[in-house]
Amino acid sequence: MAKNKNTPNKKSKVDKQTQQQVTKETIEEKPIYKIDGSILEGGGQILRNTVALSSLFDKAILIEKIRYNRDQPGLKNQHKTGIDLMAKLFKAHITGSSVGSTRLYYQPTLRSIKDDGVIEADTKTAGSVCLIIQVALPCLIFAPHSVKMVLGGGTNCDFAPAADYMENVFLPIATSMGFQCDMKIDKKGFYPKGGGAVTITTQPLTEPLKPITIVNKGNVNRIVIQAFYTSRISPVVAERMVNTSRKLIKKDFKKVEIETEIIDMSKYSFGDGTYIFIRAFTDTGCVYGSTGNGAIRVPAETIAEDATNSLLKDLQDGGCVDEYLQDQLIIFMALAKGKSIIKTGPISLHTQTSIHYTSLMTGATFKISPVAERLPGEETFYIECDGIGYHPSNDIDINPTQQITNNNNQNNNNNNNNSNTEITTTTTTTTTTANTTTTTVQ
């Protein structure tokens, strides 16, 4: 069930414990990009984006106020697992990576990862494996060799892509930019136990990513509703989810074929769980996805309704990607060579945040503009990006000078009012002390 996780934070207790953790000996004579992790969405995505880019561009970063917009700021187990994995891959010096830390120093020492065999990481909780993939994937695809990564943790978590979503919605669209990534869900893992397992295998890219253009929504011509359950949960729960979802969808899409499936996943699950996964396909190749996880004392109908309404809203808004794919494509658009353009629904705060940090750290420019010709009920925007054409062999250095500002949304959590989003060029603050240059990215 979707909950609001953006309760603004007041004063963090953990911060006192961690503020001393970036010590002098860890800060070498190297420029440091100083990141304020509290602005816009102020969540874990800032950490993942900036750590991935820091690794690709071999830049040291100091992230402060990590997840300050969350009820419990600082690193959670899932974030720590991702950071530790990246530190291992890039032999990075890190300080402040303990759970609860709100201040992290990360300095990679390798420009590219070495072939050390299968990479493993495990959140050892229900922490999302997909969010580990989110931090690592932009780097794995630029490795000079094929990479196999085996991850443990939660495959179906609230506020994170479900593994099914990543495999069936995110990857088919993202890989059209030219990279290869095979994903296999070996075992599903749910809140609170976790215990899921996912294997991904990437192939090396010999050239930069291709830009992406997704601007033609077309017509919905297929909808698939799947509900999953394990043996200690009655299949009736899954049936109720499917029936609720189908009924709601039928109201808007009377003539579209709706495929339904009820799946006993006991044999490949750790512990018990149930969830719904809905996809809509259009005749121009757009794919939209939505998931809802079963929860104690929440009726199956409510879970299905929330997931279905989220998908229907994405379709009604008129964009070519769903709310989540929007922010997940941003980093790839920035790294690609040339102009990408996607047509979206309302710009999410996650998207604004990713654009903000990605453009600052890569120098890629983004432009958001409302679509002039909209059908009734639609709320659509174009996100355009002039990507930098990153490839390790290009030796592109980064000189961040662009900043996205949003007159209404700096540090607030209203992700629907985007009409004032604009791109301005700002001067990045650079302070030089005896041995250290600090670039403040905020």
Ligand SMILES: Nc1ncnc2c1ncn2[C@@H]1O[C@H](COP(=O)(O)OP(=O)(O)OP(=O)(O)O)[C@@H](O)[C@H]1O
């Ligand atoms: N239902 C969903 N389906 C697909 N992707 C999702 C879904 N919910 C969230 N996401 C994606 O998961 C990511 C969550 O980023 P966010 O910063 O909120 O992460 P986080 O690490 O969980 O940190 P925090 O707990 O601080 O929010 C975003 O990329 C978002 O698009």
